Amino acid sequence: MKKIVVLGSTGSIGGQAMQVIKANPGQFRVLALSAGSNARLLLDQAARFGARYVGLADEAVAKACESALPPGCGLFAGANANEALAALPEADIVLNSIAGIQGLPALLAALNAGKTVALANKESIICGNKLVKEAIRAHGGSILPVDSEHSAIFQCLQRGAKSEVAALHLTASGGPFWRMDETALCNVTVADALRHPVWRMGKNISIDSATLMNKGLEVIEAQYLFDVDKIEVLIHPQSIVHSLVEYIDGAVIAQLSVPDMRLAIQYALTYPARAPGEIKRLSLPEVGRLQFYNGNDFPAIRLAREALLGGECLPIVYCAANGKAVELFLEGKISFADIIRSVTHAMQNTPHIRIHALADIEFVMREARRHAAAYFGQA
Amino acid sequence: MKKIVVLGSTGSIGGQAMQVIKANPGQFRVLALSAGSNARLLLDQAARFGARYVGLADEAVAKACESALPPGCGLFAGANANEALAALPEADIVLNSIAGIQGLPALLAALNAGKTVALANKESIICGNKLVKEAIRAHGGSILPVDSEHSAIFQCLQRGAKSEVAALHLTASGGPFWRMDETALCNVTVADALRHPVWRMGKNISIDSATLMNKGLEVIEAQYLFDVDKIEVLIHPQSIVHSLVEYIDGAVIAQLSVPDMRLAIQYALTYPARAPGEIKRLSLPEVGRLQFYNGNDFPAIRLAREALLGGECLPIVYCAANGKAVELFLEGKISFADIIRSVTHAMQNTPHIRIHALADIEFVMREARRHAAAYFGQA
Numbered sequence: 001m002k003k004i005v006v007l008g009s010t011g012s013i014g015g016q017a018m019q020v021i022k023a024n025p026g027q028f029r030v031l032a033l034s035a036g037s038n039a040r041l042l043l044d045q046a047a048r049f050g051a052r053y054v055g056l057a058d059e060a061v062a063k064a065c066e067s068a069l070p071p072g073c074g075l076f077a078g079a080n081a082n083e084a085l086a087a088l089p090e091a092d093i094v095l096n097s098i099a100g101i102q103g104l105p106a107l108l109a110a111l112n113a114g115k116t117v118a119l120a121n122k123e124s125i126i127c128g129n130k131l132v133k134e135a136i137r138a139h140g141g142s143i144l145p146v147d148s149e150h151s152a153i154f155q156c157l158q159r160g161a162k163s164e165v166a167a168l169h170l171t172a173s174g175g176p177f178w179r180m181d182e183t184a185l186c187n188v189t190v191a192d193a194l195r196h197p198v199w200r201m202g203k204n205i206s207i208d209s210a211t212l213m214n215k216g217l218e219v220i221e222a223q224y225l226f227d228v229d230k231i232e233v234l235i236h237p238q239s240i241v242h243s244l245v246e247y248i249d250g251a252v253i254a255q256l257s258v259p260d261m262r263l264a265i266q267y268a269l270t271y272p273a274r275a276p277g278e279i280k281r282l283s284l285p286e287v288g289r290l291q292f293y294n295g296n297d298f299p300a301i302r303l304a305r306e307a308l309l310g311g312e313c314l315p316i317v318y319c320a321a322n323g324k325a326v327e328l329f330l331e332g333k334i335s336f337a338d339i340i341r342s343v344t345h346a347m348q349n350t351p352h353i354r355i356h357a358l359a360d361i362e363f364v365m366r367e368a369r370r371h372a373a374a375y376f377g378q379a
Numbered sequence: 380m381k382k383i384v385v386l387g388s389t390g391s392i393g394g395q396a397m398q399v400i401k402a403n404p405g406q407f408r409v410l411a412l413s414a415g416s417n418a419r420l421l422l423d424q425a426a427r428f429g430a431r432y433v434g435l436a437d438e439a440v441a442k443a444c445e446s447a448l449p450p451g452c453g454l455f456a457g458a459n460a461n462e463a464l465a466a467l468p469e470a471d472i473v474l475n476s477i478a479g480i481q482g483l484p485a486l487l488a489a490l491n492a493g494k495t496v497a498l499a500n501k502e503s504i505i506c507g508n509k510l511v512k513e514a515i516r517a518h519g520g521s522i523l524p525v526d527s528e529h530s531a532i533f534q535c536l537q538r539g540a541k542s543e544v545a546a547l548h549l550t551a552s553g554g555p556f557w558r559m560d561e562t563a564l565c566n567v568t569v570a571d572a573l574r575h576p577v578w579r580m581g582k583n584i585s586i587d588s589a590t591l592m593n594k595g596l597e598v599i600e601a602q603y604l605f606d607v608d609k610i611e612v613l614i615h616p617q618s619i620v621h622s623l624v625e626y627i628d629g630a631v632i633a634q635l636s637v638p639d640m641r642l643a644i645q646y647a648l649t650y651p652a653r654a655p656g657e658i659k660r661l662s663l664p665e666v667g668r669l670q671f672y673n674g675n676d677f678p679a680i681r682l683a684r685e686a687l688l689g690g691e692c693l694p695i696v697y698c699a700a701n702g703k704a705v706e707l708f709l710e711g712k713i714s715f716a717d718i719i720r721s722v723t724h725a726m727q728n729t730p731h732i733r734i735h736a737l738a739d740i741e742f743v744m745r746e747a748r749r750h751a752a753a754y755f756g757q758a
Contacts, residue, residue: 155630155632158537159534159535160653166660169663244663246660246661248653248654248655249655249656249658250636250637250658250661251534251635251636251642251646252635252636252661253535253634254632254634255630255633256630257631258629263628263629266628267628267630270628273540274539274540274626274627274628275628277629282629282631284613284615284671285613285671287671288670289670289671290668291667292663292664292666292667292668293667
């Protein structure tokens with residue numbers, strides 16, 4: 001039985017991971033679970049899965065629920081709770097599904113402890129790439145991707161040697177607006193942008209999906225994870241083909257399934273084995289047709305490539321500036337089309353520094369957010 | 380450098396194999412080539428590739444061309460030439476692209492000599508399954524599939540455990556008539572049936588493709604090659620997805636490429652490595668869309684499944700009766716729709732025997748052809 005730590009177990013990915021664990025009895029022992037402040041669900045999960053430890057980032061909430069802990073369950077509270085849980089000596093695998101850049105310290109803690117990390121947090125690899133690679137080199141940990149596209153590529157890569165890879169093809173549903181022109185995009189409302197055609201997701205990722213910034217982030221993530229620099233984007237509205245690997249001989253290996261995040265989560269948790277899951281079988285005759293369009297020319301994708309070519313700072317700027325711009329859009333302060341403008345502006349104006357430590361990353365992120373907002377007088 | 384023997388080098392697959400060998404300089408040393416009676420092309424190939432031996436099944440033709448042999452090139456003549464070449468001690472890999480059941484003795488000779496065989500001849504595995512498996516068990520040889528569908532499955536199976544396979548999905552272009560009803564099918568002419576929408580192929584395989592008997596043969600081939608009994612057929616008119624493997628967790632791994640047999644040939648020859656080929660890159664945006672329809676309910680597919688369930692004789696009957704029926708159709712003696720009727724009749728009437736030797740297979744094939752013809756008074 002693999003002893004597992006689920007960081008962010010009360011979120012969307014975390015909750016689906018708990019379903020996967022439940023669907024595979026005898027495969028996993030839940031060692032620890034963590035949440036930001038949703039103590040009620042966390043304690044409920046801890047009791048049901050017999051967790052040895054729980055972590056709560058919010059100290060006040062943690063204090064208040066001490067008496068409600070299941071018998072024998074230890075509590076880690078505060079900002080460093082996730083880092084402590086990520087490095088538990090007994091842990092075999094750590095699922096990091098903390099939202100946003102807050103996941104980076106825990107990722108580093110796990111890797112510095114030599115753990116295998118199932119990673120559902122793209123910001124932490126995009127912004128933390130340099131430190132992440134150093135930690136892996138120094139302590140021998142590893143990352144298994146949980147993003148459905150990256151899981152697809154990871155699965156397809158099992159079918160050939162890295163030196164034989166010609167290109168990665170990341171698929172994107174395209175979101176609700178990919179055929180719209182610039183003028184129409186300016187009038188897109190928050191409600192429009194939150195309506196994703198395939199995946200039901202959180203607010204921020206729905207917006208990122210609509211701007212294709214999410215796909216740009218995934219291009220960066222893919223290059224960092226797989227060390228392949230030829231990465232193409234395909235718009236594939238049905239979201240059945242989750243990504244493809246093109247080999248030097250012209251063969252293309254693809255991974256397909258019904259859109260269900262639990263598959264990617266489960267594969268990361270059971271890797272290198274597969275286990276029968278609760279995921280619906282794919283019926284291609286039912287789907288009928290799969291469509292593909294060139295997705296390389298969207299501004300968000302072009303910017304992501306520029307960021308990759310521009311050294312270690314620009315991907316961090318790309319990620320952080322977008323985070324700020326999406327906040328401003330959700331608050332009604334800038335238009336949908338302004339999101340890309342804002343990221344572009346931040347990429348042009350944020351100073352480049354050498355990344356040596358977490359503090360450097362935090363500095364670049366802060367500067368990027370400031371420039372993203374400044375463009376619209378929102379600093 | 381792999382020392383290679385190409386049996387049937389003057390045919391369609393053989394000729395494409397020679398292109399693959401030429402496109403990969405330094406990878407292969409051509410040890411031997413063989414043909415039925417096309418001595419001119421064979422000697423030309425032998426001279427260009429520096430073959431050490433050639434084989435000609437037709438003894439009279441062989442006699443006539445003795446003086447034209449390239450310097451230092453040995454000649455094997457007659458019915459057993461292919462068997463002798465298949466078992467050459469120096470050979471590392473034998474590509475068997477002999478047409479039809481004539482390929483079986485050479486396949487057995489290669490396997491009995493413990494060789495790796497790149498197999499482009501489905502009849503020999505379908506009819507010879509029992510003897511083929513015995514030869515592999517006894518002498519440690521192996522088969523690498525060259526059929527594009529089976530190559531796709533073989534590629535998708537790499538590094539996935541066999542125990543984790545839930546089903547194989549074989550794709551079929553559907554040929555020119557798959558949406559036609561029974562009445563229209565009766566009026567199909569030979570010229571209509573030879574017009575395959577995607578692959579340019581020989582006469583017999585074009586007809587087999589139009590009846591879907593080719594796909595039925597491939598279902599049997601796939602079960603014999605991969606030992607998986609859940610095999611489904613998908614009609615996929617674009618012929619871009621060459622086949623798919625469904626795993627127990629719901630993940631489906633597919634292999635795609637432009638339709639070009641050289642890819643499957645090359646993969647079998649370079650396996651387990653891949654080599655840059657001359658195959659055009661696949662552009663999914665250019666293809667635009669991939670369509671899929673249920674292909675399980677065609678008579679040819681149902682009959683193939685019945686054959687598999689009916690023991691070791693019925694697949695041989697299915698294969699041989701079809702061969703005879705296609706001959707009768709090409710001669711204008713029976714209608715297109717009669718092909719399936721003829722195979723059905725032979726499957727119902729050919730006596731079952733135990734297969735112990737080649738002579739048993741030949742007996743069953745002869746009986747099957749007789750019954751296939753008898754149904755129409757053509758015996």
